[in-house]
Amino acid sequence: MKKMCIPIETADLIEKRIDNAYLAFYQYGKRDQTFGPFQQPFLHAKANQCLKNNLSIVRKGYPFALDVSVKMYDKLVIGTGGHQAYSSNVGMTLHPLYGVPYVPSPSIKGLLRHVFLHEMCGEALAKVMQEKKDEPQTDEQFVEAVLKNVSAETRQCYVDWFGIGSGTIKETGQQGSLIFLDGVIEGSNVHKDVITPHYVDYYTKFGKNAPTDDQSPNIIQMSSLKKVSVQFSIVMSDALTKEQTKTLQNLIRLAFEEYGIGAKTSIGYGLGKVKFKEKSGATL
Numbered sequence: 608m609k610k611m612c613i614p615i616e617t618a619d620l621i622e623k624r625i626d627n628a629y630l631a632f633y634q635y636g637k638r639d640q641t642f643g644p645f646q647q648p649f650l651h652a653k654a655n656q657c658l659k660n661n662l663s664i665v666r667k668g669y670p671f672a673l674d675v676s677v678k679m680y681d682k683l684v685i686g687t688g689g690h691q692a693y694s695s696n697v698g699m700t701l702h703p704l705y706g707v708p709y710v711p712s713p714s715i716k717g718l719l720r721h722v723f724l725h726e727m728c729g730e731a732l733a734k735v736m737q738e739k740k741d742e743p744q745t746d747e748q749f750v751e752a753v754l755k756n757v758s759a760e761t762r763q764c765y766v767d768w769f770g771i772g773s774g775t776i777k778e779t780g781q782q783g784s785l786i787f788l789d790g791v792i793e794g795s796n797v798h799k800d801v802i803t804p805h806y807v808d809y810y811t812k813f814g815k816n817a818p819t820d821d822q823s824p825n826i827i828q829m830s831s832l833k834k835v836s837v838q839f840s841i842v843m844s845d846a847l848t849k850e851q852t853k854t855l856q857n858l859i860r861l862a863f864e865e866y867g868i869g870a871k872t873s874i875g876y877g878l879g880k881v882k883f884k885e886k887s888g889a890t891l
Contacts, residue, residue, distance in 0.1 A: 628701055628706035628707065629701040629702065629703050629704075629705075629706040630706070654702075654705040654706060654707050655705065655707045655791065655792075655793075657705055658702060658705045658707060658709065658789070658791060659791050662788050662789060662791065662840070665788060665842070666788060666840045666842055668842075669786070669842035669843060669844060670844065670846075671842065671843050671844070671845065671846045671847070672840050672841065672842045672843070673840065673841045673842075673852070673855065673856075673883065674838070674839075674840050674883065674884035675838070675839055675840070675841070675859055675881060675882070675883060675884070676836060676837070676838045676881075676882045676883075676884055677836060677837045677838075677863045677879040677880065677881050677882075678836045678879050678880045678882070679832075679833075679834060679835050679836065679837070679877070679878070679879040680875070680878050680879055680880070681833065681834070681875055681876065681878075682798070682800070682831045682832065682833050682871075682875075682876045682877075683792075683831065683832045683833075683835055683837070683868070683869055683876060683877055683879075684699070684800070684829065684830075684831045684832070684869045684870040684871055684876050684877065685699060685700040685708070685709075685710055685711075685714065685832075685868070685869045685870075686699045686700030686701075686869075687699075687802065687829060687869075687870040697802060697827055697828065697829035697830075699797075699829070699830045699831075699832075702789075707792070708792045708797075708832055709789050709790060709791060709792055710789065710790030710792065710837055710839065710868065710869075711789055711790075712787040712788055712789045712790075712839075713787075714790075714868060714869070715787045715790060715839055715868070716769070716785075716787040718862050718866065718868050719769075719787075719858055719859065719862055720769050721862075721866070722858050722861050722862045722866055723765060723768075723769070723858060724750070724753060724765075726858065726861060727757075727761055727764075727765075728753050728754070728756075728757045728761060728765075730756075731753045731754075731755075731756035731757045732753050734756060735749065735752045735753050735756065739752060747771075747772040750771075751771075754766075764851075764854075766781055766783075767781075767783070767784055768783050768784060768785045768855075769783040769785065770782045770783030784843050784844065784845060785841050785842075785843055785855075786841065786842045786843060787839070787841055788839055788840045788841070788842065789839065790837040790838065790839035791837070791838045791839070792832065792835050792836070792837055793835060793836045793837075793838060794834065794835045794836060796832060796833045796834060796835060797830050797831075797832060798830070798831050798832070798833050799828065799830065800828075800829050800830060800831040801826050801827060801828055801829060802826075802827045802829055802870075802871070803824045803825065803826050803827070804824065804825050804827070805818070805822070805824045806818035806819070806822050807822055807823070807824070807825050808822050809822070831876070836879075837868075837879070841855075856883060859881055859883075860881045863877075863878065863879050863880075863881050864878060864879070864880065864881060865878075
């Protein structure tokens with residue numbers, strides 16, 4: 608939709624008073640095509656500081672925490688599944704209240720859970736993927752099958768850290784002891800970027816057409832963050848042992864230095880150098 612009819616007074620008022628970049632990016636019907644997400648001041652210092660302050664309050668509510676800082680090597684893309692209401696551009700994750708780029712806690716937890724299964728349950732994972740590749744199953748059923756083929760120590764570590772749903776290994780389920788807080792992005796620098804899916808017919812028709820070179824690539828505009836750092840905390844009520852802390856730190860390093868977070872990790876996005884912060888007070 609390139610044009611829309613709204614009263615000129617309303618349009619002028621909206622353009623002058625867009626305080627929340629989330630609303631501007633996802634909901635605002637732009638009447639000028641040059642007025643786009645790349646002209647928006649995404650990183651409002653006060654809003655970002657408010658987000659940090661609120662997360663700090665939550666962190667202080669727990670006796671133990673592991674604070675992590677990740678300096679991205681190059682670009683970071685989070686939230687490619689979102690779309691703007693008035694554009695075909697791929698969205699990015701902005702905080703719905705503060706309107707600043709951030710890394711949602713489920714993304715961090717999901718990444719570490721993924722790394723745990725691949726690094727500490729590798730043989731069992733490969734076995735289950737081979738044996739059950741043609742069987743429809745939920746994520747919990749798949750994880751249950753993997754954990755049944757690992758040592759009791761590894762299985763218990765997974766359940767203790769990440770939790771398990773009811774009706775799987777434990778009938779009543781269990782909440783994980785690790786609580787992941789949102790990642791705050793420092794130095795947000797928004798750049799224009801693209802995703803270029805090849806073999807459009809092959810993917811849109813679910814493999815019915817062959818992935819041939821005569822299919823034109825589909826260029827989709829998107830936004831990425833360049834040379835930023837991500838800071839987040841993992842909090843818990845009970846302290847980890849030294850061995851558990853070392854294992855968790857190794858998983859975090861692997862996650863961000865080798866696997867990557869977000870989209871386009873296969874070409875180097877979402878990778879960075881991990882540093883564990885030394886803080887006084889409630890730390891491991």
